[in-house]
Amino acid sequence: MAGRYIPLTEDEKRRMLEAVGVASIDALFEAIPAELRQRGELKIAGPQSELEVERHLASLADLNTHSCLSFVGAGAYQHHIPAHVGQTALRSEFSTAYTPYQPEISQGTLQAVFEFQTMMCQLTGLDISNASLYDGATATAEAMLMSNRANDRKTFLIPRSLHPEYRAVCRTYAANLGFNLVEIGFGADGRSDLAEAASAAGADLSAIILQSPNFFGCLEDWTEAARIAHAHDALAVAVTAEALSLALIKSPGECGCDIAVGEAQSFGIPVSFGGPYLGFLAARQKLVRNMPGRLVGQTIDKNGRRGYVLTLATREQHIRREKATSNICTNQGLCALMATIYMATLGRRGLRDLACLNLSQAAYLRKAIESSRKMRVRFSGTCFNELVVDLGRSSKEVQERLQDRGVIAGLPLGVFFPELATTLLLCVTETARREDIDTLVRELEAVL
Amino acid sequence: MKPEMKLIFEKSREGRTGYQVPDTGVESVDPRAHLGRWFREDIAGFPELSEPEVVRHFVNLSKLNYSIDEGMYPLGSCTMKYNPKINETTAAMDGFAGVHPYWPERQIQGALRLMRDLEHLLCEITGLAAFSLQPAAGAHGELTGMLMVTAHNKSRGEKRDVVLIPDSAHGTNPSSAHICGLKVQQIASNTRGRLDLESLRAHISPSVAALMITNPNTLGLFEDEIAKIAGMLHEAGAQLYMDGANMNALLGKVRPGDLGVDVLHLNLHKTFSTPHGGGGPGAGPVGAAKHLERFRPVPVIEEHDGQLRFASNRPDSVGKVKGFYGNFGMLVRAYTYILSLGASGLREIAEAAVLNANYVRAKLSDRYHLPYSCLNMHEVILSDKKQMVHGVTTLNIAKRLMDYGFHPPTIYFPLIVSGAMMIEPTESEPLDEIDRFIAAMRAIADEAETNPDIVKNAPHSTTVQKLDEARAARTPILRWKP
Numbered sequence: 001m002a003g004r005y006i007p008l009t010e011d012e013k014r015r016m017l018e019a020v021g022v023a024s025i026d027a028l029f030e031a032i033p034a035e036l037r038q039r040g041e042l043k044i045a046g047p048q049s050e051l052e053v054e055r056h057l058a059s060l061a062d063l064n065t066h067s068c069l070s071f072v073g074a075g076a077y078q079h080h081i082p083a084h085v086g087q088t089a090l091r092s093e094f095s096t097a098y099t100p101y102q103p104e105i106s107q108g109t110l111q112a113v114f115e116f117q118t119m120m121c122q123l124t125g126l127d128i129s130n131a132s133l134y135d136g137a138t139a140t141a142e143a144m145l146m147s148n149r150a151n152d153r154k155t156f157l158i159p160r161s162l163h164p165e166y167r168a169v170c171r172t173y174a175a176n177l178g179f180n181l182v183e184i185g186f187g188a189d190g191r192s193d194l195a196e197a198a199s200a201a202g203a204d205l206s207a208i209i210l211q212s213p214n215f216f217g218c219l220e221d222w223t224e225a226a227r228i229a230h231a232h233d234a235l236a237v238a239v240t241a242e243a244l245s246l247a248l249i250k251s252p253g254e255c256g257c258d259i260a261v262g263e264a265q266s267f268g269i270p271v272s273f274g275g276p277y278l279g280f281l282a283a284r285q286k287l288v289r290n291m292p293g294r295l296v297g298q299t300i301d302k303n304g305r306r307g308y309v310l311t312l313a314t315r316e317q318h319i320r321r322e323k324a325t326s327n328i329c330t331n332q333g334l335c336a337l338m339a340t341i342y343m344a345t346l347g348r349r350g351l352r353d354l355a356c357l358n359l360s361q362a363a364y365l366r367k368a369i370e371s372s373r374k375m376r377v378r379f380s381g382t383c384f385n386e387l388v389v390d391l392g393r394s395s396k397e398v399q400e401r402l403q404d405r406g407v408i409a410g411l412p413l414g415v416f417f418p419e420l421a422t423t424l425l426l427c428v429t430e431t432a433r434r435e436d437i438d439t440l441v442r443e444l445e446a447v448l
Numbered sequence: 449m450k451p452e453m454k455l456i457f458e459k460s461r462e463g464r465t466g467y468q469v470p471d472t473g474v475e476s477v478d479p480r481a482h483l484g485r486w487f488r489e490d491i492a493g494f495p496e497l498s499e500p501e502v503v504r505h506f507v508n509l510s511k512l513n514y515s516i517d518e519g520m521y522p523l524g525s526c527t528m529k530y531n532p533k534i535n536e537t538t539a540a541m542d543g544f545a546g547v548h549p550y551w552p553e554r555q556i557q558g559a560l561r562l563m564r565d566l567e568h569l570l571c572e573i574t575g576l577a578a579f580s581l582q583p584a585a586g587a588h589g590e591l592t593g594m595l596m597v598t599a600h601n602k603s604r605g606e607k608r609d610v611v612l613i614p615d616s617a618h619g620t621n622p623s624s625a626h627i628c629g630l631k632v633q634q635i636a637s638n639t640r641g642r643l644d645l646e647s648l649r650a651h652i653s654p655s656v657a658a659l660m661i662t663n664p665n666t667l668g669l670f671e672d673e674i675a676k677i678a679g680m681l682h683e684a685g686a687q688l689y690m691d692g693a694n695m696n697a698l699l700g701k702v703r704p705g706d707l708g709v710d711v712l713h714l715n716l717h718k719t720f721s722t723p724h725g726g727g728g729p730g731a732g733p734v735g736a737a738k739h740l741e742r743f744r745p746v747p748v749i750e751e752h753d754g755q756l757r758f759a760s761n762r763p764d765s766v767g768k769v770k771g772f773y774g775n776f777g778m779l780v781r782a783y784t785y786i787l788s789l790g791a792s793g794l795r796e797i798a799e800a801a802v803l804n805a806n807y808v809r810a811k812l813s814d815r816y817h818l819p820y821s822c823l824n825m826h827e828v829i830l831s832d833k834k835q836m837v838h839g840v841t842t843l844n845i846a847k848r849l850m851d852y853g854f855h856p857p858t859i860y861f862p863l864i865v866s867g868a869m870m871i872e873p874t875e876s877e878p879l880d881e882i883d884r885f886i887a888a889m890r891a892i893a894d895e896a897e898t899n900p901d902i903v904k905n906a907p908h909s910t911t912v913q914k915l916d917e918a919r920a921a922r923t924p925i926l927r928w929k930p
Contacts, residue, residue: 003793005530005721006800007878013800016807016879020823025799028806028823031670032702042572042700046790050534053787057780061543063558065551072550075771082467084503086540092517093510096531098855099727101523103917104910105850107453107512109726115456118927122493128926131727134584137771145627165771172745172767176598176629219486248479250488263771272539273559274549274772275584276729288924294727299920306452307912311920317587317623318861322632327623330585330717333727337506344456345502348494350467356479357469363482364474382483403552411550434473 003047069436070408073386073427074215075136075163075241076274077266079354080431082345085268089338099294099330103309104301109333110308113296116340123246123343124238124260125253126282130293132336133279133328136241136263140166140209141173142281142292142326143237143261148179149290149325150235153206159184159192161214163241164416170209180204190218190379190388198228205232207259211239212249215416216379216425217362217386219249226256235259242266243280245384248355252282259283268342269335278335289315292326354430358385361428361437368441374448378423386427388413388420391448395424401447407440450911453512456495456505457928466499493930512911513726514855520881522808524827524858524870525618525666527696527718532788535721535781544780549772553757559776560756564749566783567733573786573794574692574712575705576735580744581774586693588769589713589732590624590660595766596711596736596743597658597687598628603743603764608657608686614643616667616862621660621691630657637864641667641820643677652684662691663707664698666862666870667820668805668827678708687711687740695719696874697802697826700795710737720782731778745769800875801826804882808871811886815893819865826874832867840896840903842867847914848895848906852888 022028100106113131120129133139144156158167158181174181184197208229212220226236238252240262252260265277297311317324362385369377369389378388391398395412402409414421480487521528547559567579583589601608611625614635622632633651638644659681663671678688690704690712696719704712716722717730746765747758802825809828817833832842846856858870873882895903
C-alpha cells in the first residue's frame with residue numbers, strides 16, 4: 001500500500017525495478033553488507049492517519065499552559081503578530097523553496113533577503129547586514145569569532161549583564177580557540193561597570209560585547225563602549241535581544257559601534273518555546289570580508305535587468321572549507337522573511353509607535369511598583385520594556401504561588417544570578433492591557 | 449515581459465502605515481523626555497506602506513520563486529521532499545507556538561514530553577544511545593558533535609587535534625571542525641567512489657580525534673566498508689562521526705549505531721520533511737553513543753516522579769550551543785511526520801527514494817556520463833563529459849532545465865567529479881513527474897548536439913535571465929539606498 005506521502009504504486013515499482021534491472025527492492029540495497037542491515041521493522045507505532053496524529057499533538061499542546069497572563073521576556077518576547085505576516089510567509093513559494101542557489105528562479109527569496117538586509121542596516125545604523133544567523137546567542141558568538149578574524153586578538157570583555165544564554169554560547173564557541181573571556185560587573189543602576197571595562201582593556205583586546213537594553217532591561221552606553229574599544233584599536237559589538245527597542249533608541253552605528261548583533265524574534269515570530277528565532281548581524285563596510293553567513297547582492301542580468309544573487313561566497317564554507325568565516329549553511333531564511341514582512345507593515349512610523357507603547361507600558365509598571373511598599377524596582381537605570389523587581393524574599397517561591405492564580409510573573413533571576421534570588425525580571429509588551437498590569441501588581445502584593 | 453519588480457522602499461509613500469497600535473489603557477510617555485540621550489530621532493529610509501500594499505508586494509515576490517509544491521526539485525544532498533501541511537498545523541498550535549521558553553516547568557510538560565519522545569524516536573531510528581535537539585541546523589550539529597568529541601578526548605587527557613575528512617565531504621565538515629580548534633586532513637576516495645582505506649590507514653595516528661564521514665556519501669554511494677573503518681578508528685582511540693544529511697536512504701534499512709558510528713547529526717529539514725523555507729530554519733539534532741552521552745549540550749531532559757524537567761548540572765557537558773533548547777517549531781514538525789509514517793512508512797521512504805534515484809540513472813545512462821555506474825542510493829551523479837564535446841556545460845544544462853519547468857540538480861558538487869550534476873528525486877515524486885524530468889534531460893542532451901546555443905544561453909523563460917554574479921562580487925551592492 002502506498003503511503004499518503006509516497007505516490008508509487010506496486011505496479012509502478014515493478015516497472016521501475018525492471019528498468020533498473022534488479023529483481024527486488026531489497027536488491028537495491030545490496031551495497032549495505034547483509035550483516036549490518038536492520039532486521040525487522042523499527043519499533044515505531046503507526047502509520048497513523050492525519051486525524052489521529054493531530055489529536056495526539058493537540059493533547060500534548062494542551063499539557064502546556066497557554067491561558068495565563070505572562071510577564072516573561074528575557075530574550076523571547078510575546079508581541080502581537082499581524083495575521084498576514086504568517087499567512088504570506090507560509091505561502092508554498094517561500095516556505096518550500098531551498099536556499100536560493102539558482103537565482104533565476106529564486107528572485108522572490110533573494111529580493112526579500114535584500115530588503116531584510118537593508119532594513120537591518122537602517123535599524124542598526126550600519127553599512128551591511130547578512131541574511132540571518134540562528135539566533136541572538138549564536139549571533140553574539142559569531143560576532144566574537146568575526147572580531148578575532150578581523151584583528152587576530154583573543155581577549156573579549158563580556159559583561160555579566162549580557163544575556164546569560166548568550167554568554168554561555170560564547171563560552172562554548174570559545175572553548176577550543178584559546179580565547180580569554182573577561183566578565184565585567186554591573187552597578188546599582190543595572191548597567192555594566194564601564195570603568196572596570198576600561199581598566200580591563202589592553203593590547204590583546206579584540207572586542208567589547210555590550211547588550212542594550214541589557215538582560216535586566218536597562219539601557220547601556222554603547223558610545224562609551226565604542227570609545228574604550230577604539231582606544232585599544234579593538235571593536236565594539238552592540239547586542240540587542242529585544243530588536244523592537246532599536247526603533248526608538250540611538251542605533252549602534254550612531255553610537256560608534258562596529259558590529260551589531262542580536263535577536264529579531266520580536267518582529268513577527270512566535271515565541272514557540274525558544275525557536276526558531278532570528279539572529280542578525282550587521283557591521284561596518286570595512287569588515288565585509290570577515291562576515292559570517294550568506295549575503296545577497298544586487299546585479300543585472302544579460303539584458304541589463306536588475307536582479308539579486310548570493311554573493312561574496314568566497315567567505316563561505318562550500319568554497320573555502322576550513323578557512324571559511326563561519327560553518328553556517330542553512331540559516332533562518334523564513335524567519336527573516338517574516339521579520340521583513342512585519343517591519344514593512346509597521347514601517348517607519350508604526351514601529352516607533354509600537355516601541356513607544358512598550359516604553360509606556362514599562363513606565364506604568366515601574367510607577368506601580370514604586371508606589372508599592374512591599375517591593376521595589378531593583379535597578380535605577382532607564383528601561384525599555386523590561387525591569388527587575390525586588391520582592392525581598394525568594395522570587396521563585398512567589399512566582400510559583402502566582403502560577404496558581406493564573407499569572408506567570410516574570411523570570412526569577414536566582415537561577416542565573418545567585419545574588420538576585422529575590423528578584424523577578426518582568427516584561428510588558430503591547431499585549432498587556434492596563435488591567436493586566438494592575439492584576440500582576442495586585443497579585444504580587446497579595447502573596448508578599 | 450513583466451515590468452521589473454520594485455523594491456519595497458521604492459513603493460513607500462510618506463505617511464502610510466500598515467499597523468494600528470492597540471489601546472492598552474496606559475498613558476503614553478514622551479519618548480524623547482523619557483529616553484534622554486538614548487532617544488533616536490527617526491529610522492531613515494524605513495518603508496511606509498499600508499497592509500494591502502505589503503501583502504501584494506510579497507505575494508508578487510513569491511511568484512518569482514520555484515518551490516517543491518510546484519514541481520520536482522531534484523537538488524542532490526538537499527532532500528527536497530514534500531512537506532506535509534499537517535506539520536504546519538501542529539507547529540502553529542497555540543499550545544506550542546504560544547509557549548514561552550522560560551515558563552515554569554509545570555506549565556511546559558507537553559513541550560518537554562514532545563522533545564523527550566522525539567529524542568527516543570531518533571534513538572530508535574539511528575541506533576544511538578542519546579540525542580540533543582539543540583543544534584539549529586546541520587552545520588550546527590556538526591559543530592556540536594565535534595565539540596563533544598573534543599570534550600571526550602580532553603576528559604581522557606588526550607590531545608587529539610586532527611580530524612580526517614573525505615574529499616567528497618560537504619564544506620561544512622571542515623569548517624565546523626575548524627571552530628573546534630581541529631586541523632583538517634583530507635582522505636582520498638577510491639575508484640569505487642568510497643573512502644580509500646589505504647589513505648585512511650596512512651592518516652590514522654594518535655593525534656586523530658575523529659573521521660567525519662557522510663553515509664551514503666555525496667556520490668550517492670553507501671560506504672560499504674564502514675564497519676572496517678569504524679574498527680580502524682576505534683583501535684586508534686578515535687571516534688567515527690557520521691554526517692547524516694543523507695539519512696533518507698537508510699531509514700528502517702540500517703542504523704548508524706549498528707555500524708559503529710559514535711556521533712552523528714540529522715537534518716530534520718531534509719530527512720524529516722520540515723520545510724526548507726528558502727534557507728532555513730532547520731534543525732540538526734545530534735545523536736551519541738553511550739560513551740559520549742554525558743558531553744551533550746545542556747540542558748538535558750530528565751524525568752522525576754512522572755514530571756519532566758530540564759537539568760543543567762552536567763559537569764562534562766560542552767555547554768550551550770544555542771539560546772534556549774533548539775528550533776522547537778521544527779521539532780514539532782518532524783515529530784508529527786515520524787508519527788504519521790510509523791516504522792513501515794519510514795522504511796518505504798528509503799525504498800522509494802532509492803528506487804526513484806536508480807530509475808533516473810537507468811533512464812539517463814545512455815545520454816549522460818556516469819562517473820560511477822553501479823547501483824546508487826538516494827541520489828545519482830551525472831557529469832557533462834558527453835555534452836562538453838559540444839561546448840555545453842553542467843551550468844548550461846542546469847539553466848536549461850528551468851525552461852522545462854524544473855529546478856536544477858545540485859551542480860559542481862561533489863568537487864571530485866568534474867562537472868557533477870547531483871540528482872535526488874526523493875520518495876515523494878510521482879512516476880509521471882520523474883518521467884517528465886527524464887524526458888527533459890534527454891531533450892537537453894539532444895539540444896546539446898543539435899542546437900547547443902539554446903542550451904548555452906538558457907534560461908529563456910524566467911523573469912530574469914542569466915545574472916552577472918561576477919559583477920555582484922566585484923562591486924558589492926548589499927543594500928538599497930535612496
